[in-house]
Every structure is written in structure tokens, then in C-alpha cells.
Amino acid sequence: MRRIAAVAAAFLLAAPGLAPAQGKSAADGIAEYRKMLEDGNPADLFEARGEALWTQKRGPKNASLERCDLGRGPGVVKGAFVTLPRWFADTGRVQDLESRLLTCIETLQGIPADTIAKTGFGRDEQRNMEGLVAYVAAASRGLRFELPQAHAEERAMYELGKRAFFYRGGSHDFSCASCHGEEGKRIRLQDLPDLTKNPGDGIGFAAWPAYRVSSGELWGMQRRLNDCFRQQRFPFPGYASDVTIALAVYMGVNAKGAESIAPSIKR
Amino acid sequence: MADPMRIRAQAAGDKTTVRVLMSHEMETGQRKDASGKLVPAWFIQEVTAQLNGKTVMTAQWGPAVSKNPFLQFVVKGAKAGDKIAVTWVDNKGDKRTDEATVS
Numbered sequence: 001m002r003r004i005a006a007v008a009a010a011f012l013l014a015a016p017g018l019a020p021a022q023g024k025s026a027a028d029g030i031a032e033y034r035k036m037l038e039d040g041n042p043a044d045l046f047e048a049r050g051e052a053l054w055t056q057k058r059g060p061k062n063a064s065l066e067r068c069d070l071g072r073g074p075g076v077v078k079g080a081f082v083t084l085p086r087w088f089a090d091t092g093r094v095q096d097l098e099s100r101l102l103t104c105i106e107t108l109q110g111i112p113a114d115t116i117a118k119t120g121f122g123r124d125e126q127r128n129m130e131g132l133v134a135y136v137a138a139a140s141r142g143l144r145f146e147l148p149q150a151h152a153e154e155r156a157m158y159e160l161g162k163r164a165f166f167y168r169g170g171s172h173d174f175s176c177a178s179c180h181g182e183e184g185k186r187i188r189l190q191d192l193p194d195l196t197k198n199p200g201d202g203i204g205f206a207a208w209p210a211y212r213v214s215s216g217e218l219w220g221m222q223r224r225l226n227d228c229f230r231q232q233r234f235p236f237p238g239y240a241s242d243v244t245i246a247l248a249v250y251m252g253v254n255a256k257g258a259e260s261i262a263p264s265i266k267r
Numbered sequence: 268m269a270d271p272m273r274i275r276a277q278a279a280g281d282k283t284t285v286r287v288l289m290s291h292e293m294e295t296g297q298r299k300d301a302s303g304k305l306v307p308a309w310f311i312q313e314v315t316a317q318l319n320g321k322t323v324m325t326a327q328w329g330p331a332v333s334k335n336p337f338l339q340f341v342v343k344g345a346k347a348g349d350k351i352a353v354t355w356v357d358n359k360g361d362k363r364t365d366e367a368t369v370s
Binding site: 037039040041042044045048049213216 | 270271273286288290333334335337338339
């Protein structure tokens with residue numbers, strides 16, 4: 001009898017050791033899949049297109065974007081992405097990358113910003129935006145997020161973003177925080193980062209823009225947010241609208257010190 | 268005209284790893300657009316790689332290959348400074364050639 005008990009005890013001891021060795025979690029599988037794709041991230045193609053667009057003379061004013069001020073002075077691309085959104089004196093607004101690019105395209109090239117904002121994602125001028133955001137983000141790859149919060153407007157946008165983040169509504173009574181307010185949440189197999197704090201290097205805010213393998217498109221933060229609104233069954237936010245910028249300020253300030261890997265690759 | 272490819276060729280000893288990213292829609296001809304009409308097939312059919320002008324690899328592709336495809340292969344005997352050229356031809360007859368230097 002005692003021998004049987006000893007054998008059973010041995011089994012009990014062995015069992016917890018066996019389980020992790022056999023089962024590879026879904027998250028491990030996805031991480032492995034991403035690793036395999038990293039070497040050939042098609043975001044590189046968008047980055048190259050964006051670089052060409054940056055220097056190409058276009059629009060009614062036949063000008064390039066080389067004088068565009070992204071917050072680090074006219075024409076400075078490197079390091080700009082990790083400080084956005086920020087306050088801009090010339091427009092008197094806090095702007096994220098995409099709304100700032102709209103300003104530059106309108107003032108320098110003469111292409112009306114509201115026409116671009118109304119264009120559906122992935123079409124016409126919005127296709128060019130994909131390239132431009134990839135190019136600007138890639139110039140700051142490996143740098144750490146450091147959004148300025150010195151201006152009162154920037155702090156106000158953070159508070160607005162925080163409110164929008166926790167605002168519950170829609171047919172499902174969802175808020176951003178429903179999925180992104182604590183660790184260990186998933187949508188199907190996708191792990192969701194906790195965006196109320198710094199989720200770590202290259203996660204959450206630090207991973208977008210990203211190439212989506214499933215759709216073969218490059219998504220900027222605006223499109224990412226637009227799809228989050230869709231999943232919450234909220235009305236779609238306006239492209240480059242203040243609420244999207246406020247949410248970006250909230251996530252960006254929370255991600256202070258996180259390393260940007262954008263443009264990354266996503267399922 | 269199609270966007271340029273991104274080609275990287277890295278020599279390690281006798282072997283050179285070539286990585287190619289191509290910009291292409293790769294439509295299968297099976298998908299329908301918003302109005303219900305078939306999106307015509309449009310994909311890369313032929314891929315050729317040349318090392319200093321000599322063909323080292325040919326491939327026949329079909330509609331099962333993904334959008335913006337990534338191709339990686341290993342060439343023996345390439346040295347730093349050699350030229351690797353990759354060409355694709357799609358089913359519409361469009362073609363594109365890009366070149367990279369082995370590093």
C-alpha cells in the first residue's frame with residue numbers, strides 16, 4: 001500500500017513538470033510566427049515609398065515635404081516620432097504624426113487636408129499617408145518615447161485622453177479600458193497590452209505603425225484607433241480628430257521610456 | 268510602374284543569403300470587390316535571380332503566394348562586391364528588375 005502511495009506521489013510531482021514542456025502556449029506560437037516574419041517585414045516597402053514621397057515635388061504648389069516641421073525643426077525626421085503628439089505653435093494645436101503630416105501637406109503642397117481626412121483608408125492620398133507614417137516612424141526606430149508635457153495644452157490633452165480611454169458607451173458598454181486596462185486580456189488569440197501604464201519596449205503604442213499581414217496594409221495609429229472604435233461598436237472617430245490625438249497623448253505619455261520598434265509587423 | 272524591390276545580400280563564408288521583398292498586389296482572381304465583381308487575377312509568375320549576369324535561380328510562382336512577397340535563398344560562391352539582380356514578371360506582362368551588391 002505504501003508503495004502505491006509513493007508511486008502516486010511521484011506522478012503528482014512529475015505532472016506539473018510535464019505540462020509546460022508539452023504545451024506551447026498560443027502566445028508563444030504567435031511570437032514565433034512574428035519572429036519568422038520579422039526578417040522580411042513588408043513595412044520596408046512602405047518606408048521606401050514614404051521616403052520617395054517625402055522628397056517628391058507634388059500638389060498644386062509643386063513642393064516636397066522636406067521643409068515639414070515635425071517638432072524637431074523644419075525637415076528633421078529623425079527622433080520626431082517618439083515625441084509625438086506634441087503642441088505646435090504655428091497651428092496652436094496638439095498634433096499627432098498624421099494630423100501634423102496633413103498640416104504639412106496642406107501648407108507646403110497645397111493638397112487640402114480635409115479631403116485627405118475624408119478619404120477612406122488605403123485609397124488615393126491615404127495610401128501615401130501609409131508610406132509617410134512608415135518612413136517617419138522608421139527614422140526613430142530604437143529610440144525611446146519621450147512625449148513633452150510642458151505645455152498646458154499637452155497636459156490637458158492627456159487628461160482628455162484618459163477620460164476618453166475610460167469612457168464607457170455603445171451597445172456593448174465598452175471602454176478602451178475594458179480590454180486594455182489590465183494585464184492578461186485577449187481578443188481571440190491576440191494578447192492585449194495594458195495601456196494604462198508602460199507595457200514595455202515595442203508593445204502597444206511603441207509597435208504602431210505596423211504592417212498587417214492579414215490585410216497586406218500598413219496601419220498608422222489613426223487606423224489602429226479607428227478599428228478599436230469599430231470593435232467597441234462606437235461611431236467612427238474623424239480622421240486626425242482631437243479625440244484620437246488625445247488618446248495617442250494618453251498612450252504615448254504612459255509609454256514613456258518604451259523603445260519604438262515601429263513600423264513593426266502584425267498578424 | 269511597380270515600386271522597387273528591397274534586396275539584401277549578405278555573404279558569410281562561401282554562402283550568400285539573399286533576401287528579397289517585392290511590392291505586388293498578388294491578386295488570386297478569386298476575390299470579389301464591393302460591387303460583387305471578380306477582381307482579375309494579377310500575380311507574379313516568374314522570378315529570376317542573377318549573380319553577375321549569370322542566372323542562379325528561376326522560380327515559377329502562382330496565385331497562392333502572398334501579397335508583398337518575401338523571398339530568401341542562398342547562393343554559393345558570391346563574394347562581397349558582386350551584383351545580385353532579381354527580376355519578376357507578372358501575368359500581365361509587367362516586369363521589374365532590381366539590383367543589390369553583396370556585402
